[in-house]
Amino acid sequence: MEYNFRKIESEWQKKWKDTNAYNVSNDFSKPKYYVLDMFPYPSGAGLHVGHPLGYIASDIYSRYKRLKGFNVLHPMGFDSFGLPAEQYSIETGQHPAETTKNNIATFKSQLDKIGFCYDWNREVQTSDPNYYKWTQKIFLELFNSYFCNSCKQTKPISELIKKYETKGSSKFSAEAWNSFSEAEKSEWLMKRRLAFSSYGEVNWCEALGTVLANDEVVNGVSERGGHPVVKKKMRQWYLRITAYADRLLQGLETVDFSESMKEMQRNWIGRSEGAEIDFIVEVGEDETTVTKTDLGNGFILEDISITSTQADTWLKVYTTRPDTVFGVDFMVIAPEHDIIEEITTDGQKQAVEDYITYVKSRSDRERQAEKNISGVFTGAYAVNPFNGVRIPVWISEYVLAGYGTGAIMGVPCGDERDFKFAKHFNIPVTNIIGEHFNGTEANPTKEATLENSGFLNGLLMKDAIAVANNKIEEMGIGKRKVNYKMRDAGFSRQRYWGEPFPIVWENGIPKPLSETELPLELPYVEKYGPGPEGEGPLANITEWINTPEGRRETSTMPGYAGSSWYFLRYMDPHNAEQFVNRELSDYWNQVDLYIGGTEHAVGHLLYSRMWTKVLFDLGYISFEEPFKKLLNQGMIQGSSRFIHRITLRADITSLFDDTKDTPVMSSNANVLVSKSIFDKIKEDKELLKQILEKHLSEFGIKDFEKIKVVEGQPSIFHVDVNFVDGQELDIDAFKKWRNGEYSKATFILEDGSIYNSNSTSKYICSSETEKMSKSKYNTVNPNELCDQYGADTFRMYEMFLGPVDQSKPWDTKGIEGVHRFLKKLWRLFFDETKGKVWNEEAPKAAELKILHRTIRKIEEDTERFSFNTAVSAFMISVNDLADAKCNKRAILEPLLILLVPYAPHIAEELWHALGNETLIIDAPYPLYESKYTVESSKEYPVSINGKVRTNINIALDAEEAEVKQIVLANETVQKWLEGKAPNKFIFVKNRMINIVP
């Protein structure tokens, strides 16, 4: 009986499916464990070997936990709304619902082949109305909620309305509120809602015909497709994620994410502590003397009297370094700043206008690509409130309007950009840090002692920050302030294939649909072209957008809407009354293990964390962070193979010289050269000429004298990796590639010989690691590997490649080794000729040791997600058992259970071959006995001062070995040791005794 994996795997997959073996019940009596994969976007390309890496890891862990007695939720679904399906529809005319359906079917069949234990009864698809009904419902919750700034919590907007009605706010009284029109009320409330509509600058992508969120724009172009993106003012929906910035930051302390992932999120949120400071700006031409009282705001200019034109206006700047306030040499404001018109002097007016025109002409992309130093002086001066120094106010594009106050104080001795700016415009630099500043380079240190800094003199900069802040607040000219880089997230897309907003606009006021009207289904459309005035395709369907109440919102929700809460729906996927039942969400609770790529660090992972916090505050769920532990699988890169080619082009026009009108005739010959001799052959004109002549003679052309070789063009191209074994090209297979495009080519092998049917040398390809992609011919399809070696081999090999969280290039070569291991395991049970070889003999101690050592190792490795070493441990054990000729059931049976997470099919098959009736996937995980996992007596090397001196036999009490108790059994060594008077024994890892005198 041989290992027939094809039969075994398809039979067990069918059996598991037929018996609903993977259905998960809500059995509250068992401890739960929730393992989740980031659900895929079902693209048309299908899976390549990179995709299942994380799925295999999560499957192993789920199965392991199940064997350990947990009730494991391990679902799968599809993030099926999104741009690519719609782009594809525009190109092909096929409805996105149709292509999505097909793609999902392909994905599922591919996933099933690998033998995953998903409970498909819990599948969710974000584009299913039964699902997006609840996405819309949660949107309404967001719309009907606000963030209470004092209690830092989400609250129903109705509470805010009540407050306005009875107490008013800092902006208006209760009476004023009650007299507001509906539109005015709506507008005020809009400033607080968590999902709100507002005019703002958005990232508009003309090619895609939609706006994009900040994280969907990379280097000024769209993440998908790489189309240019411009800023545009439009009415949009937003998510008030900024309100949760601090909680998102604090929450990171409570979850188990990798340091780099946390760092990326912290970076994106970009919290910084600093101060806002008001500076007086002098405007106008009248020379007057400013007295203390003129400055207002209660601050006192100490003993400084300044001559000023007029204290006309205030400029608010944001700085994280108020300690450097005596080093301010200029102010810079963003070109979009409102104050510009007010403060620009007549003399500078033209220059300022020219500069602003110039800035507007530059796209974001240009601004990022070439960081020119540019700017213009406004003519106005600010006054440093601490020393009365007049500071010129400049405009420059390096200051961003959207961050802080859109204005900064320039401290060139401490800030690199400010220094460059000062140098460029010849602004004198004040040094406040003495020798720490060398005059040629800014020094952003916080460790220097301040000089030339009035009341801050002599203080260390990092200590001076608080002192300066206190002073600023005391003087009433500013206050401490925390800023964030993160912006509110754009939440609408001018597209068709997304969730419609449950909103109707009545007289310019957005009215939410009631919950009974959900789902608001997407209408069917024929065309996906954009609507008028930048609206989405839905705007074209007049019968849909116009309702008796008003006009429907025509944009749809972005891709991340559905994925922000899907982990909740798996808990209760068929609930028609609620998005999730509270009892069930209390039970299943947080996702214990979430596996996916790093690419969602600042998108999906932040949004879903925010939604969870909102739903927690509103009392729908009992946990505030959705994902307890996040494991990022590494990317599997493609390993591309290249062929070196010399294309010989022969001009054979001359052969037809009897007719004058003959066009240029040429004949191409491909010479494909093995990697290392390519450079040599390239220069070998004589050889190339011979090859060309041989090539032409096959077409009956013999008159070589008349032919000139036009060129021998060297080039390198991608070859399909499936034709290459390691580096060696399978020439015969390759010749059939692309309908035999290279069937007539000449192959020059590594030793310089020309390939023929009995060549001994090889054709060697060059290689490079690149992203896996169809166009590079470096994709490997998991289906093919499953067909060739089986799903069990494939699963174990993907794990064997290396740590899951590490990126690595794919190389099919080593898969044989894993396959051999499974065959070797099989042979412990069955012999090809003899049939059954396993027996019921009692195990020996040495064999029990192998077993228990393995149980312990596999368990430890699986727990710490070290799946690659676990696979190695299996190999070692099977090697040991084969060497010991151990075919005993008592040893083999527990091993099979250990194997279930890694290779479920073969484990199940052999389990039943041993006569078991129940499914092995539900068997209890074996426990190891420590008396078998510790060597009880052995030769150990003994070292003195780290030098290995001798081996001694040491008798260990098995139980005591763990607590490092040893008994020296060798008399001579003991005597010798006594003579040396050792005072310290270090017994390490059952391996070595170190004696320290």
Next chain:
RNA sequence: GCCUUGGUGGUGGAACUGGUAGACACGCAGGACUUAAAAUCCUGUCUUCAGCAACGGAGGUGCGGGUUCGAUUCCCGCCUGAGGCACCA
């Protein structure tokens, strides 16, 4: 530039809290079985020195130092790969 994370044979990678570096696998070389192939099995495989032999000597985990009886592991300073952020004041 900043942040995060890596650097170990021909290759992928082991070595978990400092304890015999290179497990396991691929590849390669040699051998057994076979008419032959496939399959399977065995031996060798970090470098170097010495040798009839070995559980022999020496060196060795990017580079240079340090702590320690002992360092791939800890500390300091460099070099370098990958990923992320990048006018965020």
